[in-house]
Amino acid sequence: MTAETETVSAASRPDSAQSSEIVEHFFREQSRRLYGTLTRILGPRDLSIIEDVVQEACFRALRTWSIGGIPDNPAGWITRVAINLARDAMRRTQMATTKEAALIAFFEQQESTPLAAAAGDGKLPDDSLRLLFVCCHPSISPEAQVMLSLKVLCGFTTRQIAVAFTSSDAAVEKQLARTKRRIRELGMAFDLPEGEELALRLNSAHIALYLLFNEGYKASSGERPIHEELCREAIRLTVLLLDHPVGRTPRSHALLALMLLTAARFPSRLSMSGDLLRLTDQDRTKWDQALINRGLFHLGQSAEGDDFSEYHVQAGIAATHCIAPSYESTDWSQILELYDRLVAIKPTAIVALNRAVALSHVKGPEAALAALETIGSGESLKSHYLFHAVTGELHSRLNHHERAADCFRQALNLAELRPEQAHFERQLERLYISRDHREREVGHRPAESHA
Amino acid sequence: MSLEPTSPYLLIFRDTSPDLYRALSPEERVALLNRWRAWAHQLKDTGKLVQGSPLADEGRVVKGPRGRHVVDGPYAESKEEIVGYFLVNAADFEEATAIAGECPGLPHGMVVEIRPLADCCAVSRTLEVPSASSSQHEVFA
Numbered sequence: 001m002t003a004e005t006e007t008v009s010a011a012s013r014p015d016s017a018q019s020s021e022i023v024e025h026f027f028r029e030q031s032r033r034l035y036g037t038l039t040r041i042l043g044p045r046d047l048s049i050i051e052d053v054v055q056e057a058c059f060r061a062l063r064t065w066s067i068g069g070i071p072d073n074p075a076g077w078i079t080r081v082a083i084n085l086a087r088d089a090m091r092r093t094q095m096a097t098t099k100e101a102a103l104i105a106f107f108e109q110q111e112s113t114p115l116a117a118a119a120g121d122g123k124l125p126d127d128s129l130r131l132l133f134v135c136c137h138p139s140i141s142p143e144a145q146v147m148l149s150l151k152v153l154c155g156f157t158t159r160q161i162a163v164a165f166t167s168s169d170a171a172v173e174k175q176l177a178r179t180k181r182r183i184r185e186l187g188m189a190f191d192l193p194e195g196e197e198l199a200l201r202l203n204s205a206h207i208a209l210y211l212l213f214n215e216g217y218k219a220s221s222g223e224r225p226i227h228e229e230l231c232r233e234a235i236r237l238t239v240l241l242l243d244h245p246v247g248r249t250p251r252s253h254a255l256l257a258l259m260l261l262t263a264a265r266f267p268s269r270l271s272m273s274g275d276l277l278r279l280t281d282q283d284r285t286k287w288d289q290a291l292i293n294r295g296l297f298h299l300g301q302s303a304e305g306d307d308f309s310e311y312h313v314q315a316g317i318a319a320t321h322c323i324a325p326s327y328e329s330t331d332w333s334q335i336l337e338l339y340d341r342l343v344a345i346k347p348t349a350i351v352a353l354n355r356a357v358a359l360s361h362v363k364g365p366e367a368a369l370a371a372l373e374t375i376g377s378g379e380s381l382k383s384h385y386l387f388h389a390v391t392g393e394l395h396s397r398l399n400h401h402e403r404a405a406d407c408f409r410q411a412l413n414l415a416e417l418r419p420e421q422a423h424f425e426r427q428l429e430r431l432y433i434s435r436d437h438r439e440r441e442v443g444h445r446p447a448e449s450h451a
Numbered sequence: 452m453s454l455e456p457t458s459p460y461l462l463i464f465r466d467t468s469p470d471l472y473r474a475l476s477p478e479e480r481v482a483l484l485n486r487w488r489a490w491a492h493q494l495k496d497t498g499k500l501v502q503g504s505p506l507a508d509e510g511r512v513v514k515g516p517r518g519r520h521v522v523d524g525p526y527a528e529s530k531e532e533i534v535g536y537f538l539v540n541a542a543d544f545e546e547a548t549a550i551a552g553e554c555p556g557l558p559h560g561m562v563v564e565i566r567p568l569a570d571c572c573a574v575s576r577t578l579e580v581p582s583a584s585s586s587q588h589e590v591f592a
Binding site: 022023024025026027028031057059062063064065066067068069070155156157159160173375 | 461464466469472473474475476477478480481482483487488491501504508534535536537555556
């Protein structure tokens with residue numbers, strides 16, 4: 001009996017339906033796993049070949065399983081196909097015969113071990129971490145690092161990466177090709193860095209993971225599922241980093257805490273109609289308590305040692321929000337203190353802007369406006385809608401309605417995402433309503449005094 | 452088993468644009484597999500699907516009067532590569548066409564060719580290959 005008929009009968013027997021069920025993320029997980037295994041055997045020099053092999057193996061699985069049904073051990077099936085394809089590719093490109101030998105050895109080991117065991121050869125976390133260090137090499141630009149990570153470590157398609165970065169397929173393809181060429185030129189090894197090199201590489205990986213998370217967090221419109229997926233992947237990869245002694249540093253804990261404590265608030269970010277909600281308007285009962293608890297745990301872990309990075313500070317700020325029962329009862333002086341430290345570590349305009357919000361709750365809106373005066377002199381910040389949004393909010397709290405309206409109009413003009421635009425439209429509407437109301441009151445008073 | 456007389460039809464699956472498949476996201480691939488699976492199960496449960504299989508990527512072609520001309524690789528004359536087949540029992544051509552029309556591969560550029568098995572086949576009688584007279588077979592038993 002041939003393999004094909006076995007496959008057919010397995011798929012068509014109702015009782016085996018359970019065992020051959022494959023999960024939604026199956027192909028993504030397989031492509032990650034294969035990337036790791038093949039890069040370990042072939043080295044990171046030939047990521048393009050590896051990518052082709054992984055793609056082709058997954059494609060053949062799709063084509064064959066469509067008609068034949070899913071085999072009993074889908075992961076083993078894909079691995080076997082991938083190893084064969086890799087061997088063919090080696091022969092075609094006449095790559096070092098040592099690699100072919102390594103492939104054959106791996107292949108034979110696969111064949112001789114029970115397939116279920118062969119699917120995961122126990123080196124997955126190690127391979128993935130090595131790959132993470134390859135993708136996040138300091139010689140590659142952070143955005144390119146993130147794109148390659150999405151491809152290689154997260155199993156995203158070019159299309160999905162293009163959607164995530166609001167870019168075109170062709171542009172992403174080009175960037176990925178350039179990055180892979182760069183890795184080749186650098187002659188990067190597939191190893192775990194040590195000593196000083198480790199600190200450098202870890203730092204680079206942290207930046208890429210932070211960027212990946214932010215990319216998902218900041219975009220709230222368009223293809224939302226993709227963006228939440230980016231945050232999930234960032235969390236998954238940071239967990240991976242912490243799973244390995246090499247990556248288990250207080251700073252990695254802080255980064256994960258920051259991600260978890262931010263993600264915990266996702267469920268309340270949008271209203272029923274899909275509008276962005278400000279922190280004050282969010283339903284805190286919707287916050288994910290399990291994520292908050294995990295976040296607080298890692299925040300605790302991050303405090304071991306004397307490292308106090310920007311991730312530590314940001315995680316601290318996120319935690320302060322998460323544990324406050326209401327917006328009003330938030331410990332704003334604690335948040336202001338943390339922002340003061342963040343300004344010292346990372347003196348950017350956006351950080352200063354956020355600090356001003358905290359300041360307004362501690363020392364009042366006037367103090368915050370005065371602080372914004374000084375940071376707003378830089379042109380770059382004035383072209384950002386958030387600057388006008390915050391200034392407008394502060395004016396509104398001081399009942400400077402006209403000035404607040406001016407600010408919200410500017411914010412509306414600069415905002416690019418639809419939910420954000422809708423938010424400013426609502427703010428303006430609120431102002432108009434309160435102005436009309438005020439005018440009516442003003443209109444009444446003289447009449448009363450005349451009476 | 453089935454009350455109405457049925458005849459065997461071969462559904463031949465051809466891929467015309469593998470690039471469409473290649474462009475699918477991992478999640479779309481799983482969804483497509485699940486659609487195939489549901490389709491095959493439903494055909495099987497109603498006794499219509501007799502047998503079926505994908506074809507492996509390698510193949511050979513034998514030609515020439517004495518079979519001396521042997522070429523590796525699937526028969527490459529056609530751009531529409533045959534990737535597999537289903538053997539189904541259907542009441543008539545119309546039903547077989549309706550079955551083929553539900554193939555989940557169609558939106559992805561797959562082409563399904565329907566060929567009735569000609570009756571009075573001596574080979575099927577000697578080998579007990581399913582013919583118009585025998586419906587369900589032990590392939591799925």
